Amino acid sequence: MGNFLVWVLWIAAAFACLGSGIAVVSFTNPFYSALALIGNLGSLAVLYLLASAEFLAAAQVLVYAGAVMVMFLFVIGYLGGRADAPFAGGPSWVAVGAVVVSAALLVEIVVVLGLKAGDALTPASDVEAAFGSPAEIGRVFLTDHLLAFEITSIVLLVAAIGGVILGTQTRAEAELDEAGAAQTVDGWRPDAGA
Amino acid sequence: MLGPDPSWYLVVAAILFSIGAFGVLLRRSPLVVLLSIEIMLNGANLALIGFSRVHGDHDGQIFALCVMAVAAAEAVVGLGIIVAMSRRRLTLDVDQFRALRG
């Protein structure tokens, strides 16, 4: 009985996940795309839980759906008045190529996983109840994978600094802001910030 | 284990990854490109967690955690660039940045 419930939950989560993913890609308004991505992340968290990754599921919701997506929405709101770029464009072969390449990737992943590693993937090994719990993850992270932990912290620190630098308004940009809010400069000018 | 085999997780992960790749390749708005990248990363994360479950080992989950940190960092920088671009009144369209054309 429990197994049936799990199956139902899994299938619902999987479809929600894929559906919201398609929605992210296909909505023309980035605000809706971001909202769809939050749904995507939430349904992924359910899948994580079912794969006995409790800590990761929690982190997914807290860090991703919470912090990162709030940042996304904030930026989208900041840029809100702008017209969004169309769905496709540029040379037509780019759109065709996008379809072909992503389809080929899907096929290849399935082929690789199915043909080369299929036997090793089933059945799942038996695990204790504590598998994936915060305590276990914390223990492993701070013992076996301490270096990865530290490097991650440095990556985050650097990213934070980079964000601050990129977000700081330079004087030239401030003047540009004052000069005319409606004026739009097309194309990239390497010397624009001088 | 309850529910489907880990291989089903991988199928979902593969489709998710392809959807993300499709979005990256097709969309012109840098914001949506970033969102699509997040989908790709999450697809990879799902696969990692699936592998972790297969082996009964925490290494995959640790890897996924690191990927999340990297994703957060990437989002910060990417959004910072987008904001800077908008400050300079550049059109938010990746097709407009063609200074490198041959």
Next chain:
Amino acid sequence: MIQGAWLCLLAPLAGAFAITVMGDSIGRRTAGWIATLAVFAGFGGAVAALVGLLGHGEEEREYVSTAWTWLDTGSFQVGLNLVLDPLSATMMLIVTGVGGLIVLYSVGYMDGDDEERRYFAYMALFVFAMLLLVQGGNFLLLLAGWGLVGLASYLLIGFWHERPEAVAAAKKAFVMNAFGDATMALALFVLVWQTGSLAFAESFAGTEEMSSTALNLVALGLLGGAVAKSAQLPLHTWLPDAMEGPTPVSALIHAATMVTAGVYLICRAHPIFEAAPAIQDLAAGIGALTLVVAGLVALVQTDIKRVIAYSTMSQIGYMFLGAGLGAYGFAMFHLMTHAFFKALLFMAAGVVIHHLAGEQDIRQMGGLRRLMPFTFAAFLIGSLALVGIPPLSGFFSKDGILASALDAGAYGYLLFAAGLLGTLLTGLYTFRLFFVVWGGDPSPLVERHAGGGHGRQSERAASRAHGEPHGGEGPWTMLLPVGILAVLAVVGGWLQIPGVWHEFTHWLEPVAEPLVEPSLGQELLTSSLAVGFGLVGVAVAWLFYGARRREAPDARGVRDVLEHKFYFDELYDLAFYRPAVALSALWRRGIEEPLIGGSITGVTLGARRAGTLVGGAQTGYLRSYALAIGFGVVVLTVVFLAVR
């Protein structure tokens, strides 16, 4: 004594160095005085060395002073050593004595030139180089001095570097001399290979064990150097062109000292030449040929300095004749007296040129006698000495050489005949010049400069600013050396009077024992014949140019040949220059442009085309790049799958 020799060598170097280092901080005149002082200090050192030598016995008059060994490769060592013996002492005295007078003369002559400091630095450098040449105690130092005098000569011929002719002349002199330097260096290689030493005494001792082929090669190489440096046939063409330099340079380098270095070399290396008699005879023959050819060419020259330049070649021909016969004493004696009277002639000519604001064409001159009596007298003395009229210096030295030829067998008679013909030519061309320049009525040009000369040498470009005119014939710095040299040209020959004393040859005997010893009878015969021929020449010149009783004969063909200097320049142009240019053009068209240039342009063109081709893929669309990356991933995955 030996300190004197070192002082003599180093004082001019110090002078050149001081002028160079001080640069603008000293006046232009001061530079001239520094150079004069330095050279005369060298003269003082030379006199001290001479006095020291005289204080010793005849057989002890050879000292080698080594400062340090500066080349030490296994068994082969070369030191910085000076040799002090009668030969080098004589040369030191001539170089610093005459050189000092000429540098003093330059102070007046070059006054007002923009680059006087450079001039005097070069002059001092030249004196140093010449002293290194004559004082060097081994062949390597001699070669170093040999090259350095060539350099100084090059720099001074091309001193007025804004004049294309001067630059071309300097280049010509350098190339011709480089040829001689090369043969000399080759000779020295053979010498080192055969004897293992370049020190004079040791390598001379080693010649006894050398094969005659090797000896001939060494002697020929040394002779090549001597011929090029002394402007003998067939490497003589640079000397007349070298007259593009300032006149004091012509006097010092191209009359008194450097061009006579070949004679010094033959005397210094006489054991080698004596061991290779064929080459020795060749040297004498070259001298005889040169003295006749140069004398003939001098007959038709119209540039006052070029006449004297050809005369110099001719006189050095006498020295080569003497040195080749083994009459080293007479050759050196003639070298010395020639230094006196030829420097005198050049400097007197310089006074004239100076006075006439740079005019050198004798056809523009005439009647200068009354205008410049002092210079006229000096020029007359120089001319008489050159022709060999007793009791002037040229008489004693030239006749000694000719008398030696009489003592050298059948070949000697041939050389003697050539020498006598030479005296006739000497009288003719010398007094042609003399009568044209000084005799007759003042020419229009002379009239214009009659009221006191410009007092400014204007050999340089016509745009040279002319300074304040002054009365008289020139500044005292110019006239004093002329006067001193005039006295020397008179009395210089009295060191050696046939039948009375032979001081000079006796003095040099410890270094170079002469091979021929003319008897008193031969000397008297020669003297009367030579003076007779000389006077005939003078008389003919007087007929044609002095009294103008008769038109000078004008045979068209002969005149052409002479005016083209026997077509040597044309011949070299045809034999070397044109083939080289043609070959270069051929290489350029056939190899450089298609192969070397073509490969380079081909590479750049190919790279550019390939870039344009590949550049088409660089659309600039970010998404197309992402697509390419994705495509690459797809392909790579297929590859990995297929390979595994």
